[in-house]
Amino acid sequence: MGTEEEYKKHPIYGTDLNKSASELLCDISSKLQHIRGQVYDVGCGFPVVKEQLVSAEGALTCLIGYIHDLKDKAIANEVAQLTRERGKHLDFKSRGLGKELSSHCFVCGFKDSISMMDNVAAFVRTKAEGEEIASWFNKGGRRLDYREQEPNWLQVKVWACKKHVPNLKYLINHSSKYGVLCKMDVEDIRAFHIDRVTKSGQLITDSG
């Protein structure tokens, strides 16, 4: 028996074991959903096996649920690993790119006082966590949206000038993987230059 590191180089079924467990379980889940759809199609097309295939669909639904739970477990494990390597991670559920008046760019501090600037709003878990995340950004470039009358509507908003929209997109992409963010991520994202990405997609930042 080889070690898992050796197995990862030559997996028998050709699975890309450089991906994380959560990504692979996500892939498996979507393949199973596709197969479940095919089972449904076959049942509709061939009534002779329809009844049995309805049972098979049910079994696949159970299996998909099971894989989904395993994926959540893998994500928790991967975030715990990131926390050991890069410090505390807090929930940051991005809502994608938007536009809003008007704050400072979170990278360079530029302020457009006439037109709207691109921004991202992300849900955070508590007011205290929102304040902590906001403190990772430069003062003018972010805001915690907290409403006394709606205490569960908690968002951190971050703005960027036109030149630094790629940094904003990078913030969205990076935080979307697990829906979390850490202070070191924010430093990397602020140091990110769109023209400094190598062909292999590796990032070159000011810090390293």
Ligand SMILES: [Zn+2]
């Ligand atoms: Zn800027």
